[in-house]
Amino acid sequence: MDRILENQVAIVTGGASGLGRATVQLFVEQGAKVVIADVSSEQGEALANELGSQTIFKYTDVSDADQVQALVDFAIHHFGDLHIMFNNAGISGKVHNSYLEDDLADFNQVIGVNLYGVMVGSRAAGRYMVKQGRGSIINTSSIAGLKPGLPLITYRAAKAGVIHYTKSIAKELGEYGVRANCIAPGHIPAAQTFYDMDDMVRRMQPLNRRGTPADVANAALYLASDLSAQVTGLVLPVDGGSNLGKL
Secondary structure, three states: OOOOOOOOEEEEEOOOOHHHHHHHHHHHHOOOEEEEEEOOHHHHHHHHHHHOOOEEEEEOOOOOHHHHHHHHHHHHHHHOOOOEEEEOOOOOOOOOOOHHHOOOOOHHHHHHHHHHHHHHHHHHHHHHHHHHOOEEEEEEOOHHHOOOOOOOHHHHHHHHHHHHHHHHHHHHHHHHOEEEEEEEEOOOOOOOOOOOHHHHHHHHOOOOOOOOHHHHHHHHHHHHOHHHOOOOOOEEEEOOOHHHOOO
16 A cells, blocks of 8 residues: 655644654654654654654644744745644643642643643634645544543643634635645543543443554544545544443
8 A cells, every 4th residue: 555645745834742742653654744843852862763764853832823824934945835834732731630739830731731832822823724736634632622521620721722723613614625624633642641540441432452553643644644634623532432431
């Protein structure tokens, strides 16, 4: 089978580790050229060196709109185009079991990375993609954005915002041939390490299997490629069915 991202150019934010790293590796295997964007220069440079000339690292704090625009400009200049924007960077913030105990000291940072970063990333890439008449924007939300609960209320609010934002831009960009979709991972170690994952699987999801970063990477590959050419505005849970509830 031909590599399904052959000659495609992608940006993956938060690409130096976890879900992003797995996606970068899979995209490269499938023929894409990838800009790895992250605030972890050491990990990002090491991954780019490991994967070779199909990748390059660019330090980017996604909560800074100017850095995000510079990232998109860099990708286009270095690889000559941009087809896929995976706004994946995210942080959890402080864990408080009660919202009344949360001093909201990390509110701006969590919203800045998890929601604002997605918005400015989509905007910067979208402005280029609409001129080309094609493109795929993929945003990482979470099942925490689908279901209310504790802890991490600011995180949940930001991830819920990503879902609504993605659906909204899908409406605006569709006429230009640009698609926007959303992945909602759940109970995957790289995404939510503060839980006992085996216990979480047992209690919260129908599938008796722990998810892995590769599961999210496979979902991103589908949404990035022409396999999903008729798909936009989708929220795709990758969570073993936990958004359904186990009972």
